[in-house]
Amino acid sequence: MPSKTLDGIPLDWVRAFEAAGRLGSFTAAARETRLTQAAISQRIANLEGRLGARLFVRGARGVTLTVEAEAWLPHASEALTLLHQSAQDIFSSRTQQLTICASATMTRGWLMPRLPRLEGRARLHLSFVTLMIEAEQAPDRGNVVVRYGVGDWPDLRAARLFAEELAPVAAPHILTGDWTALPRIAVTGPRAGWSDWDGTTATQLRTDSMGAALAAAEAGAGVVLGSLPLCRDALDAGRLARTDARSLTPSSSYWLTARAQDVSQRRWDALIAAFCER
Template sequence: MESRIPSLNWLRVFEAAARTESFARAAQQLNMSAAAVSQQVRALEDRLGAPLFSRHAQAVRLTEAGRAYLPPVQQALMTLEEATEGLFGAVGGQGLYLQSVLIFAHGILTKGLAEFEAQHPGISVMLSTGNSASDFQQGFSDLKIIFGNPHEYGRESDRIMGEWLIPVAPPDVARQIAHAGDLLDWPLIEVGTHRSGWRQVLETARARPGAGRMVHADNTLMAMAMSRAGRGIALARTPASDLEMQGAGLVPCLPGFEVQGSQAYYLVYDSLSGLRPPARRFRDWLLDWVRAQGWA
């Protein structure tokens, strides 16, 4: 009877495609062609007798079966890597599985990951992003970078950094705002998932919070895109949103005015003593690097 255990290479390809939600990005990471990735995923699906992805024009999405299969595949690959290293020594790169909220990955990690990888050439960072708690419940990760209450995501954590709120808009709008009360002449784009928002900013500025016209976005990157499109004034959350603010061509409405947010970013894990060596090295590097930037 033929074994249903799939090829190890198929599993590696599946894990990369599932993590990146893209055959093209998986192909780049694995030094393959996108066509080869698609072919191997199809071979795995044929072997298992179930679709693992739904295909779309610009991306792929895991099916229910794919989501259920991903965590044990990642755990099995990690276990095999650790066993190989333990018995035979390091024989290649070590994988580090990292999950991060999107704005931190976009605005902070993109600035520092190259430095980390240059200092630790044997570690390959497998990064996936999300925004909601459910995003962080899918798949295996050594470390999670979250915003808000760390106890919802793991037993132990380190505070990475906080945030400062700054009203921002396109330059032609920002020039029309000379005083805090002028903010109320424009729609204010609110991100409802954050504890700190326009009410805190307007109260600090001694404006009338109830007088603002609110429009809503589900994350800060979308709020800035809306502001760039003329939908209103957004709140930058520096330093994590600095890169997006610059890319959107937004500027502070009240230069020098900023409000400290009430929440922070945390690095979360189950046990410090139980971290795998690449995860421990990344933790130490990240905390030191953020302090060196003056953000901690």
């Protein structure tokens, strides 16, 4: 391909190609860009002429990308996203609305205490939404979603909030003898539990969140295999105490996740600097 093939090429031609390729339809691309189908078709034809290559195979049932176009599409999408987001970051005087969807435990115990770190880093108007079910079942509820796992979600940016570490903790006033005889508090969900600690499966109290389990432990209801990063303040203040020097370090933890097109790189970096422990 000649070195100046793309010189002076109208951005609208690339935008028409990207929309049609991503959506798999000239009609859908026309709706998204608020153009006519004929205009989309003409711009793609112009782009094909400039590139000297076919981008779509036209058929009776619609259009499909050629092999070369399929390889180029992700680069075109990334470039258009970068142009849009960088223009917002640099030239927009408006504050960007950004929603963070997380469990009540994560919002209260981790995100809110670190919120002041965001001041001056990015023009953001934040909205926090409490996640009531597993994040995998609600991928579209916010621009940024806090998920629990190993960080391998396809097509999502992911930044680990902290390295998870679990250890038995309880209120100091109930630690008067053998802590293993205390009632055990369990947390429902995908995280490691008592069976991973010592094979025990019997528990006297079960909650659906780490926050509720830690609150029960502080109240003296028993001992919980608690997330040390999430109960650090309670440990430092003496409201909880570790009962064992050992700990579990599972590979899973909590992650900030977002689609690249939802959050610009500059604002994503600001969120990482504010909320992620290095």
